[in-house]
Amino acid sequence: MEGMLITSSSTDSGALPSGALSAVRFDGTSAQARPVLLHFNADRLRIEAADTPDCPIWQGVVRELRWSEAFRHAPRQALLPDGSTLEIEGGARLADALAAGGVLPSRVVQFQRRWPAVLASLAALVLICAVTYLYGLPTGAKWLAFNATDSIEQRLGDLVAQEFDDGDLMSPSEVPIERQQQIAGHFAAAAERAAPGVRYQLIFRGSFQDTRINAFALPGGTIVLLDGLVLGDDGLPPLKDDQILAVLGHELGHVRHKHVMRRLIQTAGTAIAAAVLWGDFAGILANAPVLVGALQYTREFEREADDFAVEFLYANGMSPSPLLEFFRQLETLSGSARPPAFLSTHPSLRERQQRLQGTAP
Ligand SMILES: [Zn+2]
Structure with missing residues (x-):
């Protein structure tokens, strides 16, 4: 040169x-x-x-x-x-x-040149590491999840949903719009009675990663309900209204306890910390497997969500039996070649049923 x-x-x-x-x-x-x-x-x-x-x-x-x-x-x-x-x-x-x-x-480039901002970022990361070291990663993650502002969590959730849609991980729903509105209306009334302070948004999708039997929550309170649960699929009959309510109640439990944010913080580490602290989402969105992995909850999180679902059902004058019935139906499907995503969660369905039966008055 x-x-x-x-x-x-x-x-x-x-x-x-x-x-x-x-x-x-x-x-x-x-x-x-x-x-x-x-x-x-x-x-x-x-x-x-x-x-x-x-x-x-x-x-x-x-x-x-x-x-x-x-x-x-x-x-x-x-x-x-x-x-x-x-x-x-x-x-x-x-x-x-x-x-x-x-x-x-x-x-x-401007950001990279702003050394004070970079130093502040480092200081905040050190703080997070300190909290994590002193109290353990789950506690650090919980602290950060509950202290992230709603707008940042909401924006992250929107971006994740968009990423799933654009990346063909999720397909559009085939549930007729009237049925969608009916389910959303029932759930809104039930959520208002059981947990008026918990903000959520319900969306319908056809499939996620080739499965149609599942429901899950994204950051910011977006609950995704897949068509297989509403229309039936792969040997599973369409869920009854109270079963759908029970499933959505369980997902609202994940929202209430900020499980997906806590999992994201635990699995994506500094990338999610950067997102929470500075609204910089590039590090997480570049990594779809991390996003999908964050939807696989621990045993403890599933228990918390089941417990929430039970309270949710009681608050609406129902018993836990719709959720129990649903777990029993899923169990009969587990012999098929590709078990639905619900079955791959940590606590066995049998264990969850026993726990739910224990909550009956
Ligand atoms: Zn769950």
Whole structure:
């Protein structure tokens, strides 16, 4: 590279015409680099060949050219309308000239330069690590999950749902809209009676990862109900209304206890911490398996959600039997080649049924 640059011997910045920056130009057809000079004047730029300064190669508004991001160890590039490219080792002078011309660094680059923010991030991570070390990861995760603002959790949930939809992990629902509204209406009334403070949003989808028999909660309180439970699928008859209510009550329990956020924080570690603290979701969304993994709850979380479902049913004048019936039906399906996702959760269905029977008055 060095031999191609005119700057190395003859022209230090002092020898250049005032305000001019030196660069090399590649015309796109040959590998030969030609030295050029850049004259910035506020938002305007004139580019001329170093050997024929009277005849400009290009002139116009700075912003009209496409400028590469500034990286510390690489020359900056600009793309000219004729397809040729410039390579400029201008450093801070170039950045200043571009800024004067309205070409500002991207937000990512700006963030990387904001050392105080980076240091604050590190300090917060150290704090989280300290909480985690002193009280254990589940406690640290719980603290962080309950202290994340609702808007951040909601936005994360929206992004995850969108990621699942766009990535074809979830397919659209085939449940008729009237039936969807009926189920949503029943559930809204029941949730209002049993847990008026818990915010949720119910959405219907056809399948998730090739299974149609499941329901799950996303961050921010989005509950996904899959078609197999409403319409029946794979040997499972359509659930009765009170069974659907029981399943949704169980999912509302996961929402109430912020289980998905706690799992995400435990599994995605610093990426989710960054999302919670600064609204930077790139680290989590880049990793679909982590998102899906966060939906696999621990034994303790399933128990908590089952207990919540029981309270939810009692608060609505019902017994736990619809949930019990549902577990029994799922159990009869477990012999089939591909067990529904509900069956892969940690506590066995038998164990969960025994526990539910124990809660009967
Ligand atoms: Zn569950």
